[in-house]
Amino acid sequence: MSLDSVLTQAVASVPECLAAGYVDAASGMLLSIRTVDSHPREVIDLVAAATADLFNGPNVSMIETLFKRSRGISDDGHHYFQEIIINSDNLIHVFLRSKNVTDYVAVFVCRRTANLGMALTKARMAMPGIEAAV
16 A cells, blocks of 8 residues: 555544654655645645654754763664654644654644544554555
């Protein structure tokens, strides 16, 4: 199944989901996105760039390096931050790092009225299909 098809299914299965995308956080490139509404291209491009900053920005990278150093762990490329949830005025943004390709991050945007636990659970359940589609 194509990535576009899998993301379309994810939007339908995650409660009150308005959009789902897959981002290469290493490059900031949007691999695919599916939305229930149209959005300006600039906004969509910024989502990919913001996702890259959230997971690979200089401060996040420094935190990961400091955690590893304080625990006596060598820098093996492993990332501590696997999931990030952001609640805005009207939306819930769920970011999930791929277990297969750790530079890939799925983004799910849901209405604020969605049950956060169910949205997170359904987003996690969608990840194997998304990862297999790439």
